[in-house]
Amino acid sequence: MASPFLLLLLLIPLCLLVLFLALSFLARPKSVRIPIKNRHVLITGGSSGIGLALAKAAAAQGAHVSILARNAKRLEEATEEIKLATGHMARVLVADVRDPQAVAQALEEAGPVDVLVCNQGVFVPMELEKQDLEEAKFMIDVNLMGTFHLIKAALPGMKSRARETGLPASIAIMSSQAGQVGVYGYTAYSASKFALRGLAESLQQEVIAHNIHVSMIFPPDTATPGLAEEQKKRPELTTIIAGSSGEMKAEDVAKKALDGLKEGQFIIPCNFDGTMLAIATAGLSPQRSAVTALFEVLGAGFMRFVGIGFQWNWYSTIQNWHAKR
Ligand SMILES: NC(=O)C1=CN([C@@H]2O[C@H](COP(=O)(O)OP(=O)(O)OC[C@H]3O[C@@H](n4cnc5c(N)ncnc54)[C@H](OP(=O)(O)O)[C@@H]3O)[C@@H](O)[C@H]2O)C=CC1
Numbered sequence: 381m382a383s384p385f386l387l388l389l390l391l392i393p394l395c396l397l398v399l400f401l402a403l404s405f406l407a408r409p410k411s412v413r414i415p416i417k418n419r420h421v422l423i424t425g426g427s428s429g430i431g432l433a434l435a436k437a438a439a440a441q442g443a444h445v446s447i448l449a450r451n452a453k454r455l456e457e458a459t460e461e462i463k464l465a466t467g468h469m470a471r472v473l474v475a476d477v478r479d480p481q482a483v484a485q486a487l488e489e490a491g492p493v494d495v496l497v498c499n500q501g502v503f504v505p506m507e508l509e510k511q512d513l514e515e516a517k518f519m520i521d522v523n524l525m526g527t528f529h530l531i532k533a534a535l536p537g538m539k540s541r542a543r544e545t546g547l548p549a550s551i552a553i554m555s556s557q558a559g560q561v562g563v564y565g566y567t568a569y570s571a572s573k574f575a576l577r578g579l580a581e582s583l584q585q586e587v588i589a590h591n592i593h594v595s596m597i598f599p600p601d602t603a604t605p606g607l608a609e610e611q612k613k614r615p616e617l618t619t620i621i622a623g624s625s626g627e628m629k630a631e632d633v634a635k636k637a638l639d640g641l642k643e644g645q646f647i648i649p650c651n652f653d654g655t656m657l658a659i660a661t662a663g664l665s666p667q668r669s670a671v672t673a674l675f676e677v678l679g680a681g682f683m684r685f686v687g688i689g690f691q692w693n694w695y696s697t698i699q700n701w702h703a704k705r
């Protein structure tokens with residue numbers, strides 16, 4: 381007869397299997413594949429950094445790409461770069477996302493969209509006390525309100541297009557790891573990025589019946605023209621704390637983002653720390669993957685412990701930094 385110990389050992393995989401089966405049954409929304417070949421992918425902030433890398437990656441996979449930003453000259457240069465890299469032309473749309481009329485007009489010009497990537501973003505790091513409120517408002521207006529304007533303008537067209545083609549559509553929103561955890565010097569920026577999560581979680585429930593699937597991307601520091609600008613004035617503590625998660629290349633972030641949105645992942649982490657952070661901050665977000673759900677369920681307690689460890693480290697750094705002054 382098998383020893384009770386052996387029986388107990390057998391019970392563990394059995395429990396895991398039952399848990400996995402339960403999660404497979406429960407996980408919602410249901411899994412989906414979103415094709416991009418020959419479909420209209422509109423990327424805001426597509427003239428620089430992550431957005432430009434995304435535009436190239438999507439064009440290389442046979443998508444019809446439109447890029448939207450304010451500066452027409454930089455947009456033209458970007459289309460040249462995309463043409464050179466992929467052989468495909470991208471359509472250029474000039475608009476400031478802060479202006480709802482300009483956004484509506486640009487989307488009208490662009491025609492119905494299959495995949496909307498709200499990637500435009502601005503970041504001016506500074507302690508709240510020192511930051512001009514106009515700068516804080518600037519970040520909220522571009523990062524948050526701009527995304528509202530884009531989705532409002534694109535949704536009617538996306539809905540009818542998804543109905544006509546019978547193909548799933550995607551709205552992908554660029555957040556940041558600073559949209560999952562607060563970081564020194566990012567009061568306004570983090571607020572704008574955290575807010576996008578509330579928008580995305582609610583929106584997914586509103587658009588699921590129309591076969592539209594929402595994704596959020598959470599990159600760490602990423603080498604882009606925007607980051608180079610940011611680093612000129614970033615408080616030292618911001619750089620140290622943000623440095624807890626390594627720096628990525630825009631192309632690598634773009635690849636993660638594109639792969640994730642095609643799988644309809646609601647939360648798209650970009651590196652190992654990002655995956656840990658996603659498990660630690662899963663909350664009540666939608667989850668299509670039973671495998672990821674299993675990690676979230678099993679990892680919850682442990683990842684909270686790791687998170688407490690990170691905070692210990694950050695608060696020690698802040699304390700030492702002040703002690704040296
Ligand atoms: N780089 C990083 O470390 C990280 C970046 N992110 C996020 O990724 C996104 C892209 O960042 P990154 O590639 O570094 O940024 P860049 O500064 O390199 O590019 C920003 C893009 O957004 C456009 N843009 C800015 N403001 C507006 C506006 N008001 N209306 C329309 N377009 C606008 C810019 O064009 P133009 O100025 O001509 O309008 C440009 O194309 C942002 O949302 C950012 O918050 C997230 C995590 C890390």
Ligand SMILES: CCCCCCCCCCCCCCCC(=O)[C@@H](N)CO
Nearest residue numbers: 503556557558601622625653656660687
């Ligand atoms: C429990 C497990 C924890 C895992 C590690 C967590 C590390 C978090 C670091 C936060 C980094 C924030 C970078 C923001 C980059 C950005 O958005 C700016 N460059 C502006 O563009």
